[in-house]
Amino acid sequence: MLRKAIILAAVAVVSLVSVSRLAAQSTWPTADSYVSADKDSANWILPARSYTGNRYLTSTDITSSNVATLKKAWATNIDARGPLEVSPIVWNGTMYVTSSHNDVYALDAKTGAVKWHQAYKPHVIAFSANRGVALANGNVYEATLDGHLIAYNATTGKTVWNVVAAHDTTNTFFTMQPVPYKNMLLLGASNGDWGGIGYLSAFDASTGKRIWDWKTIPGPGEAGHTTWAGDSWKRGGAAIWSGIAIDTASSTLYVDAGNPQPDFLGTIRKGSNLYSNSMVALDISGATPKVKWYHQFIPHDTHDWDPAMPPVLFSGTVAGASRSLVAAGDKGGNFWVLDAGTGALVYQLAVSTQKGQNTEPNRKGDIACPNTNGGVEFNGGSYMPETNAFYVPSVDQCGLWTSPGTATYVTGQFYLGGAFPKQVGPSTGYMNAVDIGSGKFLWRKHLAYPQIGGALSLSSGIVFTGGTNGDFTAYDAKTGSVLWHNPTNQTIQAPPASYSVGGKQYVVIASGPAGVNFADPRLGQGAPTLEGTYSHATKATITAFSLP
């Protein structure tokens, strides 16, 4: 590996690329590497590129004048048991990706060749998905669908340790990508529709030992506890499952807690239900996290409209003044911009059709928009300083909600107080560019399919995103015109990333079968038959694109 690193460094010098690329070529990322990850164009070592959560790249060879020539460099098929939602981690020419069912792969980032593959067969509680690994200390870390946290040797793929990290494996699983921070792994648990209470945990990256938990629902005697009627807080949900952002200078962690539960029955949990549907800023400088501020987006949500978008920290210009901001998006179709220091609302913008939002689901049923999988989803979006705009895809659907007025907790089953809504009407999406200066649209494109593929913005004025119809697209950041697109013919519900090997820049995207939430009959991907044969190929693929 060292020999290879030296060769790569030599190539980098010849290519006259930035010094930051050189600096990155140590054996494994150091604590400094993570803090300055946004300046390292060769590697991608945090889920959303940097601790700010902003998928934005300053050093890029891809420009609006050459993006049209992007070609597929390689494509590697991986385990296709479910949808791919992975955000690849790339370090020193090796890419680490995961499949929906927790298989882990180390790929040659230049060729796509499989270096090692660890298969896994977790018990699946409800949805199969995984958003990727963390890389630290020569290990890759994966949090699994059966509630484990596993360390694999990054070079060999061999298991280093494997711990049960979920408190209750009957109703809790992991889809989130662990985030390395100061020899800790930060990880949220998915249990927000299955009768649990959300929590964010810190584990010792060396041993897997739990360091702390921060619970999203205040217990008796804690501030905010009285926002839950009676004992309803005990199964109140508010899971942390998408992503986090960290301001390393102030040791502030930004996290969104998900919807309260039972999802569709508010009558048994009267109150605003803190910290469900809230962004919370946590001081993580001490032994345990402390709440600095919170901002609840939808108090007492009864439609599963959780703020799925991972927080994005950025400095934007509002009314002519530069401000430290944090962006959020929820499944209720709202894009939010808050003051990063105080949590005060700067503005809110509807990015999906909104209708009937104040009627709680009832026995007869009511239509409300967006649908439960509508609005802004778990890959979020990105901010580009050059345009002072935020690029965020959204889903435009409506749903018919019903609730029988009762909710029963059954171990390992949904705890909803109703059923997930029936989708009614069209199923479309938007690619939105929001002008941070005004809080209004710079441009937006109405597209035929739901858009949940996040966004990667390049300082050269390009925004990449993928749609559930399989189109991987490069937009002109200023105008929204399509500069390039590639049909993967598979559902895209993963975010794009960028890296370089040997001085050549690659843009990578994962695509595969549609997830439970995004199965669309129009996709025509076919489905496996009962006989076990496939009427159409259903594959899951990692595809890298590069300039000729």
Place this chain on the structure above:
Amino acid sequence: MRTTALRLAGALVLACFAPVQAAPDDHAGAVAALADVRAAVAEIVHIEDSYAVGHGIYLRAAHRAMNALVGRRDDGYAAAFGDPGDGVGTLGHLDTMLDKEGSSLWTPAIEGAKANVLAAADNLQSAFGEREMEDYEADLTRALANLALVVGRPSVDGVLGGISGALGNTTLGVPAGTASVSGCAPPAHTPAYGIVAQRLVYVALPRRTASTTIPDELSIGRVVVQGDDVILYTRGAGAATTACGHTAQLPRADLQRRRLQQTHLQRTRDVQRFTDTPAMVVAAANPEPPYTAAQAHDGIAVFRKSCLQCHGADLQGTAGPSVAGTDFLTTAKADKWTLSDLRTTVFQNMPFSDPGSLTPKQYAAVTAFLLASSCYPAGTKPFPQADSSTLATIKLGPIPGAKPTNTKLGTCAVK
């Protein structure tokens, strides 16, 4: 326990037995209350199962059910529609039982039953005003669910057991004119009801009396054949007799040994000698999920169209979880899922993107397909299209002796 259920031949020498808190009038009241509930349920089920059209026919069924529940002394009674009950109504009977001074062991169960009757009456009241058929059906489904709780189950003791639970576990189960004895020891004579601290411990019957019938509302935990008598111990007998202070009097060790020695078949055979309702004893084991092979076959197409995309051709889950075989059954056992839990998830929450969109027949068929795929044996009783309280008594889990066609996944091919 119907009043006709225990027709005992031969003269009884009642003087031999010490009376223990017998409450014959309350027993009759509870039995009559139960009969009125069943009359109300029959009205609803009959109209639901028919192909009747017309608002008036459905309205009539709801009113008749209401009449059976509330009785003619209630404001809600509408004489014009007729009364399938006895005129006193479930509420009338239960009120009479509850109006007495003091309380019995069965009082909480009867109070609970009354609350559920009132809830069902409220559902029926809503049904009277519905314009849309689906709204009417929703009301009646809720009424049926509440009435299922009123009826309750003999196997459940306490407030959740409903009227059946009270009859099957307390002195309420002792009919007028029959003997109550201390349940701490087997009876000297039969027939007799063994009681300990107001709990029904056993019903002892003469084996060779052709006209003897097992009480309907009885949850049998153990059957002991003793000479010419058979003693049907209730499920709660063991716990109840701890109050005796002389537990040795109850031949528990002997009973345990017998349980091991006697096969299920042998027990059934013993009971068949004196009763025409052997199913009562069979019910003591975890029942098999009901479904037919034809239903499971029909479920193949439903699964293919509506479920396969997320649950996979091998039923082990793609975007969603496994729904049959070893992984599913192991989880079901660990999480204590009943067939009712499975039904709720399938009928109410699936397909994920369009829950409730299949017909009851399709939902029943696809549930049958899942059960068959998990290697449960097919039977003659179909998986019910309407909800049934019995489903909650059927626990899911790995099936002893199953012979999966796919041994790796533990699934059976459905044809």
